[in-house]
Amino acid sequence: MSDKKANEPENLPPAADGGLLDRRLFLKKGLSFGAGAALVGRPFRASADEPPPWMKTPGEPFTNYGVPSPHEKEAIRWISANSAAPGNGISWTPLHKLEGIVTPNGLHFERHHNGVPQIDPHRHRLLIHGLVENPLSFGVNDLLRYPMVSRLCFVECGGNSNAGWHEEPIQTPVGYFHGLASCSEWTGVPLAIILDEAGLRPDARWLVAEGADAAAMNISIPVEKALDDAVLALYQNGERLRPENGYPLRLIVPGWEAVLSVKWLRRLQAATGPVMARNETAKYTELLPSGKARQFTFVMEAKSIITFPSPGRHLHGPGLYQISGLAWSGRGRIKRVEISADGGRSWAEAALQDPVLPQCFTRFRLPWRWNGAPLVLKSRAVDETGYVQPEREALIAERGRHGYFHYNAIVCWAVAADGSVSHTYG
Amino acid sequence: MSDKKANEPENLPPAADGGLLDRRLFLKKGLSFGAGAALVGRPFRASADEPPPWMKTPGEPFTNYGVPSPHEKEAIRWISANSAAPGNGISWTPLHKLEGIVTPNGLHFERHHNGVPQIDPHRHRLLIHGLVENPLSFGVNDLLRYPMVSRLCFVECGGNSNAGWHEEPIQTPVGYFHGLASCSEWTGVPLAIILDEAGLRPDARWLVAEGADAAAMNISIPVEKALDDAVLALYQNGERLRPENGYPLRLIVPGWEAVLSVKWLRRLQAATGPVMARNETAKYTELLPSGKARQFTFVMEAKSIITFPSPGRHLHGPGLYQISGLAWSGRGRIKRVEISADGGRSWAEAALQDPVLPQCFTRFRLPWRWNGAPLVLKSRAVDETGYVQPEREALIAERGRHGYFHYNAIVCWAVAADGSVSHTYG
Numbered sequence: 001m002s003d004k005k006a007n008e009p010e011n012l013p014p015a016a017d018g019g020l021l022d023r024r025l026f027l028k029k030g031l032s033f034g035a036g037a038a039l040v041g042r043p044f045r046a047s048a049d050e051p052p053p054w055m056k057t058p059g060e061p062f063t064n065y066g067v068p069s070p071h072e073k074e075a076i077r078w079i080s081a082n083s084a085a086p087g088n089g090i091s092w093t094p095l096h097k098l099e100g101i102v103t104p105n106g107l108h109f110e111r112h113h114n115g116v117p118q119i120d121p122h123r124h125r126l127l128i129h130g131l132v133e134n135p136l137s138f139g140v141n142d143l144l145r146y147p148m149v150s151r152l153c154f155v156e157c158g159g160n161s162n163a164g165w166h167e168e169p170i171q172t173p174v175g176y177f178h179g180l181a182s183c184s185e186w187t188g189v190p191l192a193i194i195l196d197e198a199g200l201r202p203d204a205r206w207l208v209a210e211g212a213d214a215a216a217m218n219i220s221i222p223v224e225k226a227l228d229d230a231v232l233a234l235y236q237n238g239e240r241l242r243p244e245n246g247y248p249l250r251l252i253v254p255g256w257e258a259v260l261s262v263k264w265l266r267r268l269q270a271a272t273g274p275v276m277a278r279n280e281t282a283k284y285t286e287l288l289p290s291g292k293a294r295q296f297t298f299v300m301e302a303k304s305i306i307t308f309p310s311p312g313r314h315l316h317g318p319g320l321y322q323i324s325g326l327a328w329s330g331r332g333r334i335k336r337v338e339i340s341a342d343g344g345r346s347w348a349e350a351a352l353q354d355p356v357l358p359q360c361f362t363r364f365r366l367p368w369r370w371n372g373a374p375l376v377l378k379s380r381a382v383d384e385t386g387y388v389q390p391e392r393e394a395l396i397a398e399r400g401r402h403g404y405f406h407y408n409a410i411v412c413w414a415v416a417a418d419g420s421v422s423h424t425y426g
Numbered sequence: 427m428s429d430k431k432a433n434e435p436e437n438l439p440p441a442a443d444g445g446l447l448d449r450r451l452f453l454k455k456g457l458s459f460g461a462g463a464a465l466v467g468r469p470f471r472a473s474a475d476e477p478p479p480w481m482k483t484p485g486e487p488f489t490n491y492g493v494p495s496p497h498e499k500e501a502i503r504w505i506s507a508n509s510a511a512p513g514n515g516i517s518w519t520p521l522h523k524l525e526g527i528v529t530p531n532g533l534h535f536e537r538h539h540n541g542v543p544q545i546d547p548h549r550h551r552l553l554i555h556g557l558v559e560n561p562l563s564f565g566v567n568d569l570l571r572y573p574m575v576s577r578l579c580f581v582e583c584g585g586n587s588n589a590g591w592h593e594e595p596i597q598t599p600v601g602y603f604h605g606l607a608s609c610s611e612w613t614g615v616p617l618a619i620i621l622d623e624a625g626l627r628p629d630a631r632w633l634v635a636e637g638a639d640a641a642a643m644n645i646s647i648p649v650e651k652a653l654d655d656a657v658l659a660l661y662q663n664g665e666r667l668r669p670e671n672g673y674p675l676r677l678i679v680p681g682w683e684a685v686l687s688v689k690w691l692r693r694l695q696a697a698t699g700p701v702m703a704r705n706e707t708a709k710y711t712e713l714l715p716s717g718k719a720r721q722f723t724f725v726m727e728a729k730s731i732i733t734f735p736s737p738g739r740h741l742h743g744p745g746l747y748q749i750s751g752l753a754w755s756g757r758g759r760i761k762r763v764e765i766s767a768d769g770g771r772s773w774a775e776a777a778l779q780d781p782v783l784p785q786c787f788t789r790f791r792l793p794w795r796w797n798g799a800p801l802v803l804k805s806r807a808v809d810e811t812g813y814v815q816p817e818r819e820a821l822i823a824e825r826g827r828h829g830y831f832h833y834n835a836i837v838c839w840a841v842a843a844d845g846s847v848s849h850t851y852g
Contacts, residue, residue, distance in 0.1 A: 043564045044562070044563050049555075049693065051638075055640050059542040059543040060543075060544060062507050062536055062538070066670050066671075067668070068491070068665060069667075071546065077492075081487065101576065103664050104665045106492040106493065110488055112488070116485040117480035118485065137470050139469075145747070146748070148525065150527065185527065212480060212481055214480070237663065238526050239498070242493070243492070245492075354577070354783070
């Protein structure tokens with residue numbers, strides 16, 4: 001068999017059952033795909049070259065600030081707001097419409113309690129008070145003069161993916177199931193610098209953060225985390241924050257549930273204990289099967305989702321595909337993502353797209369030859385601490401049936417013979 | 427001297443003259459800044475806490491796609507279009523308004539020859555023809571089914587920074603001098619896969635790329651580069667391309683002058699030689715002092731610019747600051763950025779912000795204690811090939827006075843006693 005033939009997908013050795021191929025397949029230089037016979041695109045042999053109508057007339061002029069194509073109107077946040085109080089609710093990042101790891105600012109998910117305050121940055125102030133030697137008040141222009149850091153990291157609502165607790169598998173596109181998670185490059189002032197300037201007293205163990213929205217949303221953060229890697233963010237993906245993401249100032253607490261990354265930040269009060277706010281008692285506290293309650297469950301554990309194929313993103317007949325998805329962990333870097341195409345009996349390691357950063361979305365990809373038979377796809381993330389994303393049964397055994405937050409079980413997609421994809425519990 | 431006192435900026439050892447400090451200063455945990463005495467922000471001691479007006483009324487509702495705050499109207503692309511033909515010209519990324527390394531899609535620089543075509547993606551096609559075994563025509567939906575890669579990389583016009591060739595130093599904000607460069611996460615199909623499917627003939631040495639704009643902009647690309655790392659990009663920073671950045675399909679040729687990254691890509695014709703288009707003969711070809719001409723000077727050499735302080739971003743009196751800027755190289759990763767605060771006599775190494783990626787913007791930062799005296803700041807990038815960004819005199823000696831493209835000399839900012847910053851040739 002010639003080298004060329006050996007490289008044709010039909011002749012490649014499997015990496016696991018169900019048609020999973022070696023993750024390096026699409027990375028090799030000079031690989032032959034057998035003149036397209038097995039690839040899933042549908043080009044046609046062509047030599048005609050009629051210029052399209054938009055080549056026959058001058059185009060549109062320059063713009064100061066660009067917007068998406070009018071043909072991409074489906075790539076929007078899906079809003080699930082309280083009809084009686086339209087500023088209370090959530091909007092979802094359409095992860096099924098996106099690629100790579102960066103979420104564009106216009107599509108970052110939202111969780112608001114009383115709408116988006118329209119803040120004049122010249123009048124906004126941040127107060128550092130409570131158990132500090134020097135209570136301080138900062139204007140936005142003051143903070144803009146401080147040393148900054150940038151980091152690409154995810155922000156994920158503690159309630160993301162909670163449809164996974166439902167008795168029946170929810171049937172929606174990926175973004176409306178897992179899209180209370182987004183990933184941006186945040187730039188701002190390390191909170192440690194500001195706390196050092198204010199002088200935390202030795203008995204200050206918690207910070208109570210409060211936003212300048214009409215709900216005065218507040219939450220408690222352990223001082224250790226605040227000093228470790230929390231950031232007073234002023235910029236998102238290069239530009240200043242958007243109003244719905246906390247303009248002009250939000251806290252970013254990397255890897256922890258997003259309720260701690262308080263938007264429109266106006267106060268940080270140092271205290272000996274947590275304030276026991278609504279969002280750490282009535283919410284984000286859950287009864288376990290043992291009768292004990294989980295509280296202050298800050299870290300978002302490792303999770304992964306296959307974004308292609310997925311519900312609504314169907315297969316167009318048997319052939320060679322690339323499985324693609326996202327993985328992340330609040331504990332650090334993603335170390336490995338494994339994919340199964342036989343419901344979990346055999347697993348193949350996916351390729352991780354550079355860069356692989358701590359507390360950041362990581363894009364994974366794996367070549368796959370689908371033979372047209374029904375099967376179940378799963379992905380499983382492992383992070384650098386060795387934590388392995390659990391199966392749903394294991395998560396429920398540990399956490400019981402009262403769960404609402406921190407759902408991170410392995411997700412299963414059932415692929416039917418007609419190429420349609422649905423959510424299944426396996 | 428106590429540890430706390432030793433850590434106060436006044437007592438820190440210099441890293442170079444002119445007040446440059448060790449790059450790790452702001453990275454250390456538990457560092458004291460002397461209760462703010464030396465820091466440049468202007469917080470005030472405060473305990474008052476009057477809720478602002480926007481906390482007293484419900485905020486704005488959710489939106490399907492977000493936009494910047496109305497208070498950030500200065501963070502826009504600056505348009506320099508031909509008044510007689512408004513679709514011919516450029517618009518600049520306001521680098522002086524941005525932080526981190528990602529350029530938001532709405533602010534990516536533009537270079538158009540005949541405006542922005544309004545393309546219906548369902549009617550757009552890519553033709554692969556010329557010296558290939560199988561001429562092929564792809565629709566956008568065909569390409570969306572192919573294996574993809576993502577990469578964060580810069581796109582820089584070959585004419586960026588060309589005001590540096592002027593006899594007198596241009597006095598503009600950084601973005602209107604160096605802002606024909608932007609950095610995004612691009613996702614698309616490796617061109618090598620498509621070329622393999624079409625079957626390049628052995629005598630195919632160049633590809634002629636053509637856009638679907640009314641200018642039918644075209645350019646020639648060596649086959650080696652096309653097979654190495656060129657991408658048929660469909661996504662930019664997660665979402666589908668914007669119209670002004672090539673929607674629905676653009677070529678990305680990492681690290682090479684942006685004229686090769688053809689927008690609205692409609693044709694790739696394999697040929698034995700370059701097509702000798704306007705943009706590789708009348709433009710992008712330059713006479714050297716020797717009488718020979720430079721042509722096909724594809725790679726964008728290493729460059730760095732200090733974005734703070736910079737013209738229009740002044741200092742507010744003596745004190746401790748963070749110098750911040752961007753560096754990049756078309757040859758690979760940035761290895762080192764050095765900063766001088768004494769016009770080039772002594773240099774200190776800046777901290778490079780993670781991630782440091784090949785052919786990508788790299789953010790650098792360095793702590794600096796300005797004593798209020800006038801001085802000249804410079805930055806100098808070194809890439810992983812060992813290439814060192816040249817002084818202006820060296821660049822002119824090599825390239826002569828006919829230069830227009832590929833200006834990458836060290837940039838000098840003169841800081842005056844009043845804290846104002848101007849461009850100088852040193």
